[in-house]
Amino acid sequence: MTTSQTAPPAPTRTGSAGRGGPAPSRGPRPESTLWPWLFVAPLVAGIAVFYLWPIVQTAGYSFTETGPFGGSTFAGVDNYVALFQDPELYLSLGNTLLYTVIVLLGIPIAVGLASLLNLPGLRFAAVYRVLFFLPYVAMPTAVAMVWRVIFNGDFGILNRALAVVGIEGPYWISTPGAATVAVAVVGLWSSLGFSMIVLAAGLKSIPPELYEAAELDGATRWRQFRAITVPLLTPSIFFVLIITVIASFQVFDLLYAILGSSNPVLPRSMSLVYFFYREGFVANDKGYAAAIAMVIFLLIGLLTALQFRLQRRWVHSD
Amino acid sequence: MTPTRRTSPLRRTALAASAVVLTTALAACGSASGSPDADAAGYAAPDADLAASITYGVWDQNQVPAIEENIAAFNEVYPDIDVTVNVTPFAEYWTKLQTQASSETLPDLFWMNGPNIGLYASNGMLEPITGAVEAGDIDPANYPQALVDLYTVDGVSYGVPKDFDTIGIWVNTALVEQAGVELPEDGWTWDEFQETAADISEALADDGVYGAAGGMDGQTTYYNTIFQAGGTVVDDGASGYASPEAQAGLQFWTDLIASGGSPSIQQLTDTTADQWFTSGKLAMYWGGSWFRSALTDSDLAEDVTVLPLPSGEEQATVIHGVANVVSATSKEKQAAQALQVFLAGQEAQQQQGDSGAVIPAFEGTQSSFTASMPDADLQVFLDAVEYSRPLPVSLNSAEWNALETELLPQAFSGERPVADVATDLAEQMDAALAEE
Numbered sequence: 001m002t003t004s005q006t007a008p009p010a011p012t013r014t015g016s017a018g019r020g021g022p023a024p025s026r027g028p029r030p031e032s033t034l035w036p037w038l039f040v041a042p043l044v045a046g047i048a049v050f051y052l053w054p055i056v057q058t059a060g061y062s063f064t065e066t067g068p069f070g071g072s073t074f075a076g077v078d079n080y081v082a083l084f085q086d087p088e089l090y091l092s093l094g095n096t097l098l099y100t101v102i103v104l105l106g107i108p109i110a111v112g113l114a115s116l117l118n119l120p121g122l123r124f125a126a127v128y129r130v131l132f133f134l135p136y137v138a139m140p141t142a143v144a145m146v147w148r149v150i151f152n153g154d155f156g157i158l159n160r161a162l163a164v165v166g167i168e169g170p171y172w173i174s175t176p177g178a179a180t181v182a183v184a185v186v187g188l189w190s191s192l193g194f195s196m197i198v199l200a201a202g203l204k205s206i207p208p209e210l211y212e213a214a215e216l217d218g219a220t221r222w223r224q225f226r227a228i229t230v231p232l233l234t235p236s237i238f239f240v241l242i243i244t245v246i247a248s249f250q251v252f253d254l255l256y257a258i259l260g261s262s263n264p265v266l267p268r269s270m271s272l273v274y275f276f277y278r279e280g281f282v283a284n285d286k287g288y289a290a291a292i293a294m295v296i297f298l299l300i301g302l303l304t305a306l307q308f309r310l311q312r313r314w315v316h317s318d
Numbered sequence: 319m320t321p322t323r324r325t326s327p328l329r330r331t332a333l334a335a336s337a338v339v340l341t342t343a344l345a346a347c348g349s350a351s352g353s354p355d356a357d358a359a360g361y362a363a364p365d366a367d368l369a370a371s372i373t374y375g376v377w378d379q380n381q382v383p384a385i386e387e388n389i390a391a392f393n394e395v396y397p398d399i400d401v402t403v404n405v406t407p408f409a410e411y412w413t414k415l416q417t418q419a420s421s422e423t424l425p426d427l428f429w430m431n432g433p434n435i436g437l438y439a440s441n442g443m444l445e446p447i448t449g450a451v452e453a454g455d456i457d458p459a460n461y462p463q464a465l466v467d468l469y470t471v472d473g474v475s476y477g478v479p480k481d482f483d484t485i486g487i488w489v490n491t492a493l494v495e496q497a498g499v500e501l502p503e504d505g506w507t508w509d510e511f512q513e514t515a516a517d518i519s520e521a522l523a524d525d526g527v528y529g530a531a532g533g534m535d536g537q538t539t540y541y542n543t544i545f546q547a548g549g550t551v552v553d554d555g556a557s558g559y560a561s562p563e564a565q566a567g568l569q570f571w572t573d574l575i576a577s578g579g580s581p582s583i584q585q586l587t588d589t590t591a592d593q594w595f596t597s598g599k600l601a602m603y604w605g606g607s608w609f610r611s612a613l614t615d616s617d618l619a620e621d622v623t624v625l626p627l628p629s630g631e632e633q634a635t636v637i638h639g640v641a642n643v644v645s646a647t648s649k650e651k652q653a654a655q656a657l658q659v660f661l662a663g664q665e666a667q668q669q670q671g672d673s674g675a676v677i678p679a680f681e682g683t684q685s686s687f688t689a690s691m692p693d694a695d696l697q698v699f700l701d702a703v704e705y706s707r708p709l710p711v712s713l714n715s716a717e718w719n720a721l722e723t724e725l726l727p728q729a730f731s732g733e734r735p736v737a738d739v740a741t742d743l744a745e746q747m748d749a750a751l752a753e754e
Contacts (some may be wrong), residue, residue: 067441068416068437068441068714069416069419069420069441069443070420151588152588152589153584153585153588154526154585154588154589155589156588171584171585171587171588173587173588174583174584174587174588175584260587262534262535262587262723263587264583264587264723264724264726264727264728265587266723266724267720267723267724278720281413281416282716282717282720283714283716283717283720283750284437284714284716284717
């Protein structure tokens, strides 16, 4: 398996291009280090202007008191002091963690599904793959509109179905607790497609000889799955894990669109990014919001660094 | 391939991805400070040959045909002023406007509403209309007084309403008949309304029909009852929720839900009151005059009539309306003000009224609205102007609006006593108001 198969985003490739590319290089290595930089210059410029500079600015704003239309005064660490004493920070952090944990349950499911779709001789595999991938490419707001109807307490199809088997479903999107779970289930469902595609690519790169050898030794399908598929898939699983955690920590659109902005449960079910949005764009306290953004940024950075630390223990490398 | 090579680009992707969402959101907040310029003396109606190109920011696509008629008429007077209409959906309108204001790229003329006027006026983003009023080009007496007041901040007027809306009760007469309940001929009390709602719910329980729907939104529900009880929402920079009168206004909705006259707060969160009504599952809906456009082409239209809100200690309804305001940083201020004055005039207002999208604000141009649904007695909304109260707002209304949405449902659902919730709300709201 190679990185270029498991890591679709473009920046990865440009990152490795400057280092001479993957091992089995087909052409001569570029002699000058200037040329590659010239080619990536537009991209680097874009990232610098639209991502790096805003990060620096946001960090700057987090130490100021900034009004609704700009115009800021230096406030030292006041925002951070107030933030760490704000119970809503911990409430939204808790909700975000709950959401993340539930969405992460999708990874084992995706591993299973990807393996099933990879079974030799499966008919219409491409059709299934498209079906599973569709939620990922659908607009989050469109997805949310549909799920909002499904979750409707009185008329939703979910509670109607539950009623058939004698269960009285809750008001999913208007009960504290249930609302977070409901949104997370949708998050899990819509991230499944992306995870599966990445994992399927990983599966394709497992040499078939390994399975043939295992079969000769009399290993069952299940044994093959545990002893060959899962270990050799760990690099892909690791990638999916990183991306899923980052995406989950930034959940906003699904939550906002499924629950609706006038939902009385929303303040109790809000995520970190919703908390940021509310302080910055509803309460117009942009300095405080910048502090929240920095906390989210650092949290994600820490979590990601931690995962890279831990990966040595479980990610297979050959 | 070695592990180090694999992780390195991965790490970059991960970190880059984590930075993306966070920073793009804040990137919108530029650093520009307003330049307050309340100098009204600069106003003068331009010569007819003034050549300029201006933008006009609005949020309602439905009103664009009427606006285009307005601009065509405007161009007969000022043929060389070129007006571009920018429509931004309401959901994004205010976020976009704030970004534009921060970077001094506001449209020359744009729509403003009550909850936002304080924020923009107090930060010096708007040009006052004082000059036009002094020159006699705009006469505030032609518009509902409550709305002229709404757009006056610290004694300075920034606009006159282009339209207005009041609250009434939309009634599904077929359901009322089916329930065998009598509707009042002429006005009613709180008790009579509560009783009617509970009776309808009881009579039609098997069909899942409710009599009325309670308190999810201030403008259409609890602000009205608070005013009717003699209370206030925000008065002189302080919350009115601590007063017994305001609490009586809130209790109205708690009682309505407790009696079964309304679906629960959860039911109303999942399915909004207007959806209950348009689905034929709600007999009486407290709604704004704007709701008419949702009904005219529906199956319900023939069975709908309008009743005035019930009276508590007094009769009251919330009035609100949109105003055209000129940006303080406009480079074509004279042309923008000319359009502002024109749109406020009788000719343009009559055009607005005839298109039927809204109730125009200019006194005497409203007859087309009532004629648009002749059987529904839309006159109720016009008569209501007399006892109307402006939508309660402050310099940063959105902040305490969020507190209302969060806390009041706890009172309406019976989860906590009304007095407790109201006291809590008053405290938090006062803290928010103190920061304005």
